[in-house]
Amino acid sequence: MAAELERSPDFRPFVSPSAGTFLWRTIAGTPRLSVHSFGAAIDLNVARSSYWAWNGYREGQRGIVYRNAFPLSLVQVFERHGWIWDGRWYHHGTMHFEYRPELTGPEACQQNP
Template identity: 90%
Template sequence: MAQLLHALTAAGVLATWASASAALSPQETAQVDALIRAYPAFLSHVDGQALVWRDGTRMPLTRSNAATYTERLNNPGLLDQLAVPYPACAPLRTPAWNVDPGRTRFEPLFRRMYGGTAAQVQRNLTAVNWFGQSVQVTRVNGVDRSLQAVAAELPRSPEFRPFVTPSAGTFLWRTVACTPRLSVHSFGAAIDLNVARSSYWAWNGYREGQRGITYRNTFPLKLVQVFERHGWIWGGRWYHHDTMHFEYRPELTGADACQNR
């Protein structure tokens, strides 16, 4: 089937690609287990090549056969979302070319948990006090409680204050600029911190996937680690870096990596 699709694509008949569905490797099995542990209200178990939800929904555990980085980003399989290990609580390093742990998202998973439209997501939003600023995040998966826990922990380090406030935004139903992909802000599960202290790969005129994007960051590691301990990943660990951006992705931060830090 994959060969047939490739042939059709080559002929210009079908501009899409197949998803491979070989058996899970031990590493993929561990990654899917971490996904299930991260979202226990929704996810139940694996059955063959499917992720089974508590309500009986089955989602295929596939990986994209896309030829390019951007094609895979725009139409990943569920396994692609988990494929790049996120270095939770690790020292800061300049990410290698196109290494963006957590930037690939299987959108149907998020739509099903948080809501498939702006109105559905909005029904689950609640206000969190972010250093005197009221920000809206989802109650689903305890994202609101998690962000409150981050906010409670940060004042122990007053030097972080200029980075964390004002927040540049939380909930906003939108696609990522110049892409068909929904931002995690759409689901009320992301927060942008102080834009004045931030760096974003596209501000300098680069194209996605281009080599040689200059990495810049001023955010302190200890601040990043507070978020990571509570299940949030940071856009500053991406080659396509977005240092103001944090999103709730406990399937990637794990429970162990941040111990003793």
């Protein structure tokens, strides 16, 4: 995946600097552990990101304005390798990707007979 990201110089401003991967912590304002606590998440360049909480919204609030600068082609590289992008969620954080191959791989899309 790293080689695929490096081949596109247009991705560089979004992937560097990384804002972090492993950090044992709770999700801000909750008692829930962050996926970062398990080393299964990465936050990319926050200067290029949008996060609903930074914009003054509260968890569960309706009417959140969606903002995104991350190129879809960058998101698709991550998704091809088993990552889920937080920019696809209603409470979005466009810098955040979680490694979740059990939800994104071919097996996750197959129906049980």
